[in-house]
Amino acid sequence: MKLVQISDPHLVAPGKTLMGLDPFRRLDACLSDVEARHGDADLVLVSGDLSDSGGADTYALLKQRLAHFSLPVRLLLGNHDHRAYFAAAFPGQVDGEGFAQAAIDLDGSRILVLDTLDDGRVGGRLCPARLRWLRARLAKAEGRPVYVFMHHPAGPVHMPALDPLGLAEPEAFLDCLRRHGDVRHIFAGHLHRLVTGHWGGVPFTILRGTNHQTALDLVSRRTGPSFEAPAYAVIEARVQTLVVHFSEF
Numbered sequence: 001m002k003l004v005q006i007s008d009p010h011l012v013a014p015g016k017t018l019m020g021l022d023p024f025r026r027l028d029a030c031l032s033d034v035e036a037r038h039g040d041a042d043l044v045l046v047s048g049d050l051s052d053s054g055g056a057d058t059y060a061l062l063k064q065r066l067a068h069f070s071l072p073v074r075l076l077l078g079n080h081d082h083r084a085y086f087a088a089a090f091p092g093q094v095d096g097e098g099f100a101q102a103a104i105d106l107d108g109s110r111i112l113v114l115d116t117l118d119d120g121r122v123g124g125r126l127c128p129a130r131l132r133w134l135r136a137r138l139a140k141a142e143g144r145p146v147y148v149f150m151h152h153p154a155g156p157v158h159m160p161a162l163d164p165l166g167l168a169e170p171e172a173f174l175d176c177l178r179r180h181g182d183v184r185h186i187f188a189g190h191l192h193r194l195v196t197g198h199w200g201g202v203p204f205t206i207l208r209g210t211n212h213q214t215a216l217d218l219v220s221r222r223t224g225p226s227f228e229a230p231a232y233a234v235i236e237a238r239v240q241t242l243v244v245h246f247s248e249f
Helices: 022-036 058-067 084-090 129-140 170-180
Strands: 001-005 043-046 073-077 101-106 109-113 145-150 184-187 195-199 202-206 231-237 242-248
Touching: 001 022, 022 231, 043 109, 058 073, 109 129, 129 170, 145 170, 145 202, 170 184, 170 202, 184 231, 184 242
Parallel strands: 001 043, 043 073, 109 145, 145 184, 184 202
Antiparallel strands: 001 231, 101 109, 195 202, 231 242
16 A cells, blocks of 8 residues: 655645745645656545635635646645635535544555544644544454544654644543554644654654744744755555655655
């Protein structure tokens, strides 16, 4: 199974810029690079903050671009996203409860796409309804390995400016994963930094954004932007191995 993760495009209104950069141009370059180099990918996942403003015009722009993209795509919601505008543009990406979440079975594995958007807040949350959904989909994995994609990180990365902005009350989430027993990896975004490690024994990867990054600062309670090369992740999953490559473009 080959997956591609893209994160945090932060689209703005057509013709506008963000931090002196054109988010749409960067996302366009990213998608073109993925198609050219990884056209055999089974699925592309964009892990939230699709929009910076949450405006309907940004989702229209994204919808127009994806209409000319040849690979299957799953879109996640981040704190900058607007749930109603997203659902209007991408009704097929939202379930009956209004959440952008899904269980996708590929090549003997289960991919769980989570909706951690806590409307109006920077940090994320899995409400009781979403936790019930998660427990049910883990139970139905029936021994298959599970890969989890979400916007908000579930645990600390030891950056004081960023740690308060992750998933609220992560213990219940991690307990769900531990009970399943074969959750291979968590993939997240939100922090605009490339970070790897594990939370409670579950390995994780946090990906850079396609537009701008966050400066590495392990001391301050405030941090600023940086302009490292944007990258996407190429995930090669096998029965016994999981390898994550990072492709700068």
